[in-house]
Amino acid sequence: MRKFDGDKLLVATHNAGKLQEMTEMLAPHGVTVVGAAAMDLPEPEETEDTFVGNARIKAHAAAKATGLPALSDDSGITIDALEGAPGVYTADWAETGQGRDFMMAMTRANDEITAKGPDAPRTAQFRCTLVLAWPDGHDEVFEGVMPGTLVWPIRGEHGFGYDPMFMPDGYDITCAEMEKEEKNSISHRGRAVQAFLAGCFG
Numbered sequence: 001m002r003k004f005d006g007d008k009l010l011v012a013t014h015n016a017g018k019l020q021e022m023t024e025m026l027a028p029h030g031v032t033v034v035g036a037a038a039m040d041l042p043e044p045e046e047t048e049d050t051f052v053g054n055a056r057i058k059a060h061a062a063a064k065a066t067g068l069p070a071l072s073d074d075s076g077i078t079i080d081a082l083e084g085a086p087g088v089y090t091a092d093w094a095e096t097g098q099g100r101d102f103m104m105a106m107t108r109a110n111d112e113i114t115a116k117g118p119d120a121p122r123t124a125q126f127r128c129t130l131v132l133a134w135p136d137g138h139d140e141v142f143e144g145v146m147p148g149t150l151v152w153p154i155r156g157e158h159g160f161g162y163d164p165m166f167m168p169d170g171y172d173i174t175c176a177e178m179e180k181e182e183k184n185s186i187s188h189r190g191r192a193v194q195a196f197l198a199g200c201f202g
């Protein structure tokens, strides 16, 4: 596996919540995170139908544009009662034309599960694929999963996206009720970052 040997890492995301979590998780390892917006990078179209496909698009676009290694994150939620939906379309469910509305997206998720009947499982997984791409076209892929249950009504003010409806296995609070360190220690993104650190450092 190719090593990352810089001290500044371009994280190819326009999502402020992801960027904050990456910064918190990588700072203790001496890595300074720079986001896509700070580098004036455009937001590429995510035209693939897999997490790894879209993560590759974002990482390679940023690496080519800057000449620096770039780490992207493609993530989302897979709901068992909905055969894995919204999956790679997790962000699309929140799209309104005037920005994203995650209350609308979470309501849709709850409504679609409820429509499956009282016995439908409420289990789901948060999934994260990280791709580290270099300007020469090489890349490395890392994945993380967090299993849990979708609760209704939503609870908590922390985090972002679907955090207020996601209760990780082994917890009786949602990701939006956790301290950020706690979420990072068990989350899909946290697990993928651990794999990245184990694979690309040292």
Ligand SMILES: O=c1nc[nH]c2c1ncn2[C@H]1C[C@H](O)[C@@H](COP(=O)(O)OP(=O)(O)OP(=O)(O)O)O1
Pocket: 012, 013, 014, 015, 018, 043, 046, 058, 073, 074, 075, 076, 077, 090, 091, 126, 159, 160, 161, 162, 163, 175, 187, 189
């Ligand atoms: O820890 C999480 N807690 C709550 N919600 C989350 C999480 N992780 C992903 N999600 C949801 C919201 C996000 O909008 C979508 C991913 O969509 P995705 O295209 O990968 O990210 P994005 O468009 O927000 O930012 P970008 O593509 O610039 O990295 O899944």
Ligand SMILES: [Mg+2]
Pocket: 046, 091
């Ligand atoms: Mg996106």
